[in-house]
Amino acid sequence: MNPCPEGHLLNSPLRYAVVGCGRIAPLHLAALTAMPQVRLAATCDIVEERARAAAERFGAERYATDYRQLFRSGHLDAVSLCLPHHLHAEAILAAAEARIHVFCEKPLATTPADADRVIVACDRAGVRLGVCYQNRYNRASQELRKAVDQGRFGRILQAGITFQNRKSADYYAPGDWHGRWATEGGGALTTQAIHMMDLMLWLLGPAASVQARMATLVHAIEVEDTAAAAIEFASGALGTVVATTAAHTFWSQRLEIAGTHGKAVLLNNRIDEWDFADGAPDRTEVMAIDELRDTPDERGRYGPGHGRILRDFVHCLLAGRPFALDGREGRQISDLLWAIYESGRTGHLVRLRRPAVSDGLVGHVGPVGPA
Ligand SMILES: NC(=O)c1ccc[n+]([C@@H]2O[C@H](COP(=O)([O-])OP(=O)(O)OC[C@H]3O[C@@H](n4cnc5c(N)ncnc54)[C@H](O)[C@@H]3O)[C@@H](O)[C@H]2O)c1
Incomplete structure (x- = not known):
């Protein structure tokens, strides 16, 4: 058993569920089963056949269909949640209650109130909360971060x-x-x-305000299939986001950063x-980095980061170290999204408030109104 800083003991290897x-779980399962510090104690899905198939494929000790019962069984140290977005908060709360x-998986929650509740609940229970933004762990992303930190x-x-x-259309069946505000949240x-x-956000720092437009141009869904946003960062830098899930292109993601002394473009996980x-x-050297060849999914959408972020999470748990991509960090991107949606709905510029520290809560979206 390893002591955890919050006072409870962790098993070694960690008993993990x-x-x-569904779709993303195999990346977690493959990463976890590759770690000697982890014992795959259980898989769980409301659809029994999925829980059983995952348990068989990855050698879990048991499978379950009710995560609340599983958490209460007292057999777990840690859990990965690979659930639809609207279920994240209630499952995090159940895990915190069971001191797991x-x-x-991203995003942390679908409402600001839920995000606050889960952060506070995990703090109070003394359990770590990590959020899966695995692309920070890609080598190309790390090179970008290094260049920012070095002031290049x-x-x-x-x-x-x-x-x-x-x-x-199947994806939004x-x-x-998917496709509904109440369940996907966007x-x-x-x-x-x-x-x-x-x-x-990781590279430029917090956003200060946004002005956005959203549209549902092709898919028969409630949420946006196309969006555009202009962002002002606290640093004074300006940014844009344009996104669509209705394009001809199967998958293309590009981030460019320009400064007084340099420019870099990240395109599909390559510089x-x-x-x-x-x-x-x-x-x-930097432009030769090509990790898509090594990704577990055939078209490289999810990148190679799941194994790395989960290893980091597990190492932090076992060493009693804080995990950097925690609830508060995960909350920042949700705050930006909520501000964008608010702006898209109202047509107004929306300012993001600086995180409040004293009450342990972070980043509420500020009042909405004309600039
Ligand atoms: N990090 C990434 O790159 C990445 C990529 C894809 C998806 N995701 C995230 O992973 C999460 C899951 O997405 P997905 O695409 O795997 O969804 P999915 O619909 O394929 O899988 C969700 C699974 O949860 C199960 N489920 C639903 N309610 C449940 C309950 N109450 N108890 C137990 N199981 C329940 C469903 O039966 C389904 O098998 C989402 O948060 C999504 O945004 C992340």
């Missing part, structure tokens, strides 16, 4: 995200959780472009431009 055995550390861009002036994806921005937006006033002596 994965809840929700939680690693939740000079003053960062602008950043832009272009995201295009082609979703089928009636009855599925569309192209919340479910797809969110990863590039997370990278943008496509690397141009600095220092002559970019590392250009050949």
Whole structure:
């Protein structure tokens, strides 16, 4: 048993479960079963056949259909939640109540109130809460971050995200959780472009205000299949996000950053431009990074980051170290999304409030109104 800083003991290897055995779960299961520090104690899905199939494929000790019962069984140290968005908050709360550390797929929650509740509940229960923005762990993203930290861009002036994806009608089929505000909590921005937006915030710092337009141009859904937003960062830099899930292109994501001393473009997880006033002596090396060849999904959509972020989460748990991508960090990108939706709905510029520290809550979206 390893002591956890919050006072409870962790088993070694960690007894870990994965809840929700749909599309993304195999990436968690493959990552977890590759770690000697982890014992796959259970898989869980409301559809028994999915829980059973995942348990068989990845060698889980048991499978379950009710995560509340599973959490109460007292057999778990940590859990990955791979559930539809509207179920994240209630499952995090159930895990916290059972004093189980939680690693939740993005986004943290579908409402600001839920985000506050889960952060406070995990704090009070003394459990770690991690959020899955795995693209920060990609080598190309790390190179960008290093260049920012070293000041190689000079003053960062602008950043832009272009995201295009082609979703089928099946993805948004009636009855599925995608496509509805109550269950998905948003569309192209919340479910797809969110990863590039997370990278943008990670690299440029917090957003201060947004002005956005949203549209549902092709799919028969409630949420946006197309969106455009202009963002002002607290640093004064300006950024844009354009995203769609109705394009001809199957999957294309691009982030560009320009500053007084440098410019870089990240295109589909590769550095496509690397141009600095220092002559970019590392250009050949950085532009040769190509991790898509090694990704578990055939078209490289999810990138190679799941294994890395889960290893980091597990190592942090076992070492009693804080996990950087925690609930508060995960909350920042949700705050930006909610501000964009507010702006899209009202047509007004929306300011994001600075995180409140004293009450342990973070980043409420500020009052909405004309600039
Ligand atoms: N990080 C990434 O790159 C990435 C990629 C894809 C999806 N995701 C995220 O992963 C999460 C799941 O997405 P998905 O595409 O795998 O969805 P999915 O619909 O394929 O899978 C969700 C699974 O949860 C199960 N489920 C529903 N209610 C349940 C309950 N009460 N108890 C147990 N199981 C329940 C469903 O039966 C289904 O098998 C979402 O948050 C999504 O945004 C992240």
